[in-house]
Amino acid sequence: MKRRKKFGSLVLSTFLAGLIPADAQHPPGTRAAATAYVAPVYKPLPLGAVKPQGWLKHQLEIMRDGTTGHLDEVYDKVKKDNGWLGGKGDGWEETPYWLDGAVPLAYLLDDKNLQEKVLRYINWTLQHQRTSGYFGPLTKSERENNIPVGVSNAADGEDWWPKMIMLKVLQQYYTATNDARVIPFMTKYFNYQLQTLKACPLGKWTEWAASRGSENIMIAQWLYSITKDKKLLELASLLESQAFTWSNWLGNRNWxxxxAARQNEQHWMRRHGVNVGMGLKSPALNYQRTGNKKYLQDLHTGFTDIMNLHGLPMGVFSADEDLHGNAPTQGTELCAIVESMFSLEEIIAITGDPAYMDALERMTFNALPTQTTDDYNNKQYFQIANQVHIKRGVFNFSLPFDRGMTNVLGMRSGYTCCLANMHQGWTKFASHLWYATAGNGLAALTYSPGEVTARVGKNNTQITIREVTAYPFEEQVVFNLDMPQPAAFPLELRIPAWCTEATVILNGEKLRTAGGGQLITVNRTWHNRDQLTLQLPMQVTTSNWGGNSRTIERGPIVYALKLGERWEKEQDAAEGDYFNVYPKGDWNYGIPEKVIQAPARYLQVTAVKPVTADFVWNLEHAPVTITTTGKKIEEWKVTEDVAPQPITDRHGLYKGKVNQQEDVITLVPYGCTKVRIVAFPVVK
Incomplete structure (x- = not known):
C-alpha cells in the first residue's frame, strides 16, 4: 500500500439472492447510532482450539520456516530499531501486519520459539501504555518533549490506523492465553478514544484510519461481548460516524x-481494493450493534454488485490497487485477498449465512495460494486471472508502479505492505474452520484437514473431533469423535451451494441427504468413536465471467490451463532478487461451444495423485486434472504485457479466425498455477 496524500453473475447473484427482508430500513436520520446488540450466530473459538493437520498444517509449517516465522530477521524495516519495541524504526502498519499473522501461526502450531518472538512486541505494547490509555510507539512529540500523550494533548498522538491492527493482534493473543492484562488495556484505550475522538477524529492524521474504521469498531464490539460496558457501543457508534460510509456505499449501487466507470484521483480511497476488503464487514458490524437488518441487505447488495462488476473467476474482485472492472487481465493485490478473507470470516460469525462461507472457500482455495512461492518467501503484489507470464511491466493496472515490479515474484515486489500482511490469510482461515454454536454445539463451516477441541453440551464435556479429508480436491469429509463420555449437542455442517445433493453417513449408516446452499444440524447424543461422514459430490460445471469468458469448475476449485513454467531469476537494485515466470507451450486456446453446452460429457476428471501431508500448491503436486479439447486462436496475442480477451458476440462466441484442429488440453487447479488461462473465450 502506498501512503498517498489525502484528496478533498454472476455466481454470487444467485447464491446471495433473497436473504434479507426488502422493507427493513435504517433508523431515520442516523448512521448506525441506535444500539440493540445482536449476539453473533456463531462464536469464533479460542485461538489454538483448532489444530490444522495434513496439507493445511504443512502450509503453515512452510510459513513458519519462511518469512512468517522470520520476517523480523530478513526485512530491515521490521528488523531495525523497531518502533513497536521502543525504537525509532517502523511504528506504522507493517510490524502489526506481520504480527496479525505470526501470532495465530505461533499458537496454531504451538511453536514455542515463535511464541517467544511475538511476545516481545506484545509485552512491550502492554507494558508501555500511557496513563491516559494511549498506546503504541513513542511519538515524535513524546521523544522531543518527554511528555506522554494524554487526553489534554491528544493532538500530539499519531495515526489511529496501526493501533487498529495491534488491537486485532491482542484480541487473538488473548483468546489463546487469557492474559489478564489485555482486557484492562483495551478498556483503558477505548475510554481514551471516547474522550478524544471528537477533537482528534479518525481522519486527523491520515485517511487510512477513516477508511478502515471497521477494524476499530470490530474490536470495541468484541470487548463489549465480554464486559457488557455500554460505553463501548457508544464508542463504536462514534467511530462509525467518523469512518468511511461503507454500509451506505455498499447498499447504494451508485458507488x-x-x-467501475472512473479511475482517477478523485475519491480513490473509496475504490482502493484493500479498503474495500476491510469495509465489507462494516454492514455486518452495524447490524450486530443495532439489530437493523437493513445493514444485511446493504452487505448482500454490495457484495453481489462488486462481484458482478469487478469479480474475477478465482473468487476475488479486481484490486490493482483500485476496483478495476471484471476483465480477466486486471490484477488483484494480495492484501486485498487476505483482508477480504478475514472480513468474510467475521461476516460468517455475525450472520451465519452459508453464501459467505462458499465465497470464503472459493477465495481461499483459488486466489490465495497462487500469489506466493512454495517456500512463502516471495509474493506478487498483483496477480492476474489470465496470467500468461509473470514479469516486469506496466500491464493494465490502475496503479502501475514506477519500477514495474508489481507482477513479479519477489520478497518486496512492489509496495511492502503485502510482505508484512500476507501472513494472516492461511492462519486465520485455519483458526476459523470451526465455530461454537448458541446451543453449546459446534459448527464446521469450511472444510480442511484438522482437529478441534472444545467443550460441548450442558455438562461442558471436552471433546475432540478429528476432520480427515483431502478437501477441496476430494468429495468426502470424515469426522471422528473422541470423547470421555456421551454428550448431547448439535453439530452443524455446511452444504456448499455447488453441491446438488450431499449425503450424511453416521457410523456406516446413511442418515440423510440435503441439497446445497444450506446448513444442516445433526443433534443427538454422541459417543466416543462415533464417525460422521459428509459426502459432497463434485460435478464439473462452467461459469460466465468478464468479456463472455468461461471458467471450468469442480466443487470449490476453478481450473486453469496447465502450462509448463520457465523461471528466470533477476535482480533489481532497489528490490533485490525476484523471479519472472514464462509459459512453456501455447496458451491462446478457446473452448469449443459443445464443451460449454455439455460439460459432463466433454470434461474428463482424473485424480492423478493423492493429497499427501507434504502437498504444496504447485504443478508437481496438482492432485486432480481435467482434460478437454481446445482450439487455438492465433490472433490472440499479448498486447502491452496482457492478453486482451477476444471480442465475442451477444451469444458469447468468438467469431474471428480459429484453427479447426482440436487439441487435447489439460487443466489443473488454479491455485497450483503461476502462468495460466482461466477465463476462456468460447469458439464454434
Missing amino acids: VIGA
Whole structure:
C-alpha cells in the first residue's frame, strides 16, 4: 500500500439472492447510532482450539520456516530499531501486519520459539501504555518533549490506523492465553478514544484510519461481548460516524458503478481494493450493534454488485490497487485477498449465512495460494486471472508502479505492505474452520484437514473431533469423535451451494441427504468413536465471467490451463532478487461451444495423485486434472504485457479466425498455477 496524500453473475447473484427482508430500513436520520446488540450466530473459538493437520498444517509449517516465522530477521524495516519495541524504526502498519499473522501461526502450531518472538512486541505494547490509555510507539512529540500523550494533548498522538491492527493482534493473543492484562488495556484505550475522538477524529492524521474504521469498531464490539460496558457501543457508534460510509456505499449501487466507470484521483480511497476488503464487514458490524437488518441487505447488495462488476473467476474482485472492472487481465493485490478473507470470516460469525462461507472457500482455495512461492518467501503484489507470464511491466493496472515490479515474484515486489500482511490469510482461515454454536454445539463451516477441541453440551464435556479429508480436491469429509463420555449437542455442517445433493453417513449408516446452499444440524447424543461422514459430490460445471469468458469448475476449485513454467531469476537494485515466470507451450486456446453446452460429457476428471501431508500448491503436486479439447486462436496475442480477451458476440462466441484442429488440453487447479488461462473465450 502506498501512503498517498489525502484528496478533498454472476455466481454470487444467485447464491446471495433473497436473504434479507426488502422493507427493513435504517433508523431515520442516523448512521448506525441506535444500539440493540445482536449476539453473533456463531462464536469464533479460542485461538489454538483448532489444530490444522495434513496439507493445511504443512502450509503453515512452510510459513513458519519462511518469512512468517522470520520476517523480523530478513526485512530491515521490521528488523531495525523497531518502533513497536521502543525504537525509532517502523511504528506504522507493517510490524502489526506481520504480527496479525505470526501470532495465530505461533499458537496454531504451538511453536514455542515463535511464541517467544511475538511476545516481545506484545509485552512491550502492554507494558508501555500511557496513563491516559494511549498506546503504541513513542511519538515524535513524546521523544522531543518527554511528555506522554494524554487526553489534554491528544493532538500530539499519531495515526489511529496501526493501533487498529495491534488491537486485532491482542484480541487473538488473548483468546489463546487469557492474559489478564489485555482486557484492562483495551478498556483503558477505548475510554481514551471516547474522550478524544471528537477533537482528534479518525481522519486527523491520515485517511487510512477513516477508511478502515471497521477494524476499530470490530474490536470495541468484541470487548463489549465480554464486559457488557455500554460505553463501548457508544464508542463504536462514534467511530462509525467518523469512518468511511461503507454500509451506505455498499447498499447504494451508485458507488460500485462509479468505481467501475472512473479511475482517477478523485475519491480513490473509496475504490482502493484493500479498503474495500476491510469495509465489507462494516454492514455486518452495524447490524450486530443495532439489530437493523437493513445493514444485511446493504452487505448482500454490495457484495453481489462488486462481484458482478469487478469479480474475477478465482473468487476475488479486481484490486490493482483500485476496483478495476471484471476483465480477466486486471490484477488483484494480495492484501486485498487476505483482508477480504478475514472480513468474510467475521461476516460468517455475525450472520451465519452459508453464501459467505462458499465465497470464503472459493477465495481461499483459488486466489490465495497462487500469489506466493512454495517456500512463502516471495509474493506478487498483483496477480492476474489470465496470467500468461509473470514479469516486469506496466500491464493494465490502475496503479502501475514506477519500477514495474508489481507482477513479479519477489520478497518486496512492489509496495511492502503485502510482505508484512500476507501472513494472516492461511492462519486465520485455519483458526476459523470451526465455530461454537448458541446451543453449546459446534459448527464446521469450511472444510480442511484438522482437529478441534472444545467443550460441548450442558455438562461442558471436552471433546475432540478429528476432520480427515483431502478437501477441496476430494468429495468426502470424515469426522471422528473422541470423547470421555456421551454428550448431547448439535453439530452443524455446511452444504456448499455447488453441491446438488450431499449425503450424511453416521457410523456406516446413511442418515440423510440435503441439497446445497444450506446448513444442516445433526443433534443427538454422541459417543466416543462415533464417525460422521459428509459426502459432497463434485460435478464439473462452467461459469460466465468478464468479456463472455468461461471458467471450468469442480466443487470449490476453478481450473486453469496447465502450462509448463520457465523461471528466470533477476535482480533489481532497489528490490533485490525476484523471479519472472514464462509459459512453456501455447496458451491462446478457446473452448469449443459443445464443451460449454455439455460439460459432463466433454470434461474428463482424473485424480492423478493423492493429497499427501507434504502437498504444496504447485504443478508437481496438482492432485486432480481435467482434460478437454481446445482450439487455438492465433490472433490472440499479448498486447502491452496482457492478453486482451477476444471480442465475442451477444451469444458469447468468438467469431474471428480459429484453427479447426482440436487439441487435447489439460487443466489443473488454479491455485497450483503461476502462468495460466482461466477465463476462456468460447469458439464454434
